[in-house]
Amino acid sequence: MGYFRLPICLLLLVAAGACSKTKQQAAAEAQAAEPQNIVYGINADDYRIETGEVGSGETLGKILNGYGVSALTIDRLDKASKAVFPLRNIRVGHKFTAFIHEDSLYAPHLDYLVYERNMSEYVVFGFHDDSVSVRTGEKQFTVRRTRKSATINSSLWGAIMEQNLPYALAAELEDIYQWTVDFFGIQKGDNFTVVYEERFIDDSIPAGIGRVWGAKFSQGGKEYYAIPFRQNGKIQYWEYDGASLRKQMLKAPLKYSRISSRFTYARKHPIYKVYRPHTGVDYAAPKGTPVHAVADGVVTFKGWGGGGGNTLKIKHAGNLMTGYLHLSGYAKGISKGSRVSQGQLIGYVGSTGASTGPHLDYRIWKNGTPIDPLKIPQEPAEPIARENRAAFEFVRDRITAELNGEIKDEDRITQLDSLVIPQAPAPAEAAAAK
Structure with a gap:
């Protein structure tokens, strides 16, 4: 029996050492696994x-x-x-x-x-x-997808503030609808519904908004949808029927202002006190408010325009020309012969020339004849392509249902690449379904 005692003791000692080592390793691993601040x-x-x-x-x-x-x-x-x-x-x-x-x-x-x-x-x-x-x-942030509706009493910004919505949402909606909705013609009772991403730091501190997933704007009893969809490698917003929300010309060359005088052939001039034509639209706005080109074109005039003060004129396709009067100054790089793109900064609101206060006198001519800027017909940009129609309608129907509160969270569109939307029906299947 004595021959077996020493090996057994050794085995017990080795086992004890192994247990001790295992405990040390476990403690180290547990410490490493503890969440760090x-x-x-x-x-x-x-x-x-x-x-x-x-x-x-x-x-x-x-x-x-x-x-x-x-x-x-x-x-x-x-x-x-x-x-x-x-x-x-x-x-x-x-x-x-x-x-x-x-x-x-x-x-x-x-x-x-x-x-x-x-x-x-x-x-x-x-x-x-x-x-x-x-x-x-x-900082890392969490994203919540939110659906909100509001009725306008005075202005879009007023409705945003009344409903405690993110201020950035007003700017996003103005950018999306700048070709379609007349924000200077908003009436009490106009309303909108929007689905958007809101970001939060530490799950509680608001940190701005992300993508707008869809919107419906009702103005004067007419509904204007904004459906996001990727075409030609770029996500843009489209009307319900697949027409682009982008148009040949912006609705207005500036934001955050009001119309102080409209197009007329018999306006009493505030300085000269005589009746004369005013073939433009006056937008009252603070001095320095940015002014943007309403369409692609070429600058044909930059300089002093007499009573119009500092003036810019831009020639566009379709024998159209726009004028921007009473500017306080011009944007960097703007000169006669410059090519400008739609939405590009071209100058700043001022009160130069025959003016009683800071405003922009905005004018449009077609074939040399003045036309009312508020009534110019709008030509849309390229619509949804035929090969993208089925995928677009798939996205549209789900975004529309979400705007109307008729869709479950699990059925929402979460990405907009029409080439990899797994549920989108093939064109042949869509045609057969119809």
Whole structure:
């Protein structure tokens, strides 16, 4: 029996050691598996954190110097950051966060300083012995798909504010419908429904909106749908029948203003006090309001237009010409002979010439004859192509159902590449179904 005691003891010792090693490994693995407090891509558990705001007249160099960063290191950081985020671009009131570690003598050292460019974007400045680093990042956000409706009492922006909707939604709707809806002719009772993505940081802090997945705008009893669909490699918005929402000319050359005078052949001039034709539309707006070309064309006149003050005239296809009067100035690069594209910035609202206040006098001529800018017929851009019709109708029907509250979440369109929509019927199947 004695011959067996020693091997058995050895086996017991080895087993005990194996158990101990297994426990150590398990503890290490468990520690590694513990969730870390990651902030701006940095493990915040390893640091003491301080937060602050950029004060009036404060530079990043001054802030860093307050954390013990030397002038030589700040100069090195200034050179390294020029191509990523120049240090001079920091702004008063923006937040910053310092990540500080203490050495064996409990002396504090700044490892990172994070500057928040806006609600979602930030810059991380790193300090590692004698080297520095600069990187940009964006906070993670969650996306909620939302459907909202509102009735207009005064203006689109007013309805957005009354319903506590994101302000950016008003700008998005104006961009989508700028060829179709007359935002200067909105009446009380007009309404809209829109499906859009809203972004949230930490699942609670609003951080803007994403894609507008569809809209329905009712003006004067007529409904205008906006259906997103990808054609020719680009997502655009289309009417219910597949016509493009984009038209030959924008409805107006500027935003956020009101019509102060309309097209007429008998208006009493506010300065000369006599009746004379006013063959244009006056848009009252603050001085400096951006003015955009309503269509592609070529600048044929730039200069002083007498009573019209600083004036631009642009020639377009179809023997059309547009005029922009009383400008305070012209956009950079605009000169006689310049080619401009639809929506391009061309100048700014002013009060030059015979004017009683800042406004834009906008005019259109066809074959040299003045026509009312508010009544010009609109030619749509290229419609949905025949080969895309079945896929478009698939997307349209589901977006329309979602706008009307008639679709389940699992049936919603979640991407818009018509070539890979798995449920989209083939053209032959769609034809057979009809």
